Amino acid sequence: MRTETVLPSWPTPPATAPWRAFRGLFAFLWTEVLVQAHEELATATAMVTQSVLLVFVWILDPGLLGVALVGAVIFSTFAMGQRVLNEAAYIRIDHKANDLYLASPLSPEAYFLGMAGGILLVYATPVAVMGVLAVTIAHLTLAEGLLLVALAGAVWVCAASIGYVFSTFFRDNRAIWAYSSLFFNVFGVLPPVFYPLGLFPAALRPVALLMPPSAAAALMQGAIGAASLTPGDILLAGGGLGVEAVALFAFAIYWARRTVRGV
Secondary structure: OOOOOOOOOOOOOOOOOHHHHHOOHHHHHHHHHHHHHOOHHHHHOOOHHHHHHHHHHHHHOHHHHHHHHHHHHHHHHHHHHHHHHHHHHHHHHHHOOHHHHHOOOOOHHHHHHHHHHHHHHHHHHHHHHHHHHHHHHOOOOHHHHHHHHHHHHHHHHHHHHHHHHHHOOOOOHHHHHHHHHHHHHHHHHOOOOOOOHHHOOHHHHHHHHHOHHHHHHHHHHHHOOOOOOOHHHHHHHHHHHHHHHHHHHHHHHHHHHHHOOOO
């Protein structure tokens, strides 16, 4: 009677291994960096809104320039969400290339994160320049500088997630420029981002403390002594920003998996 020898085999990694969700991330991120780096005019004009508002603050009340510069850093990371929205919609609507990208091993999660990360890397340079000015003029300590980086990062997560999800709602690029500019400028300029929280209507303060850019700005203003925050205000702004960043990021990943090939 013939017997067969069964050789031992290594276990096959499951198809749902965590690292498979991000396959192609670094390749697509680098592709996006190269694309964004060739848009010199867009990079050069990334700080136009912030610069105009800073000039107005400098003319009207130079004492608030430090607060405005801190707000400009936060607004700059919030405005990156508009870049993500425009880029995602442009690739899908004009180039119709999202299906082409995703026919490769690139995963939907890596598509979203690579796009958002590539935009962040390119536009980090003008934001860093604004950050140096904020540190110099607002006399930020090391702890305050690190807090600014952390808060700006949380705002970026919120904005990139919102921008990517919103990009799937459009079918015509002509509508994007108006709506995206309106959304990110209204929520990034009208709330107390470039000016102290104390100048905002008291009845609407909880609303401001729940919006990512103004929540981050309020926490920074409290840290540098430009705003008086109660423990409840700090909890509302800090807790709200943290929950919003995690929830919006998780939803953007979910939305990428669900809609990236079907929109």
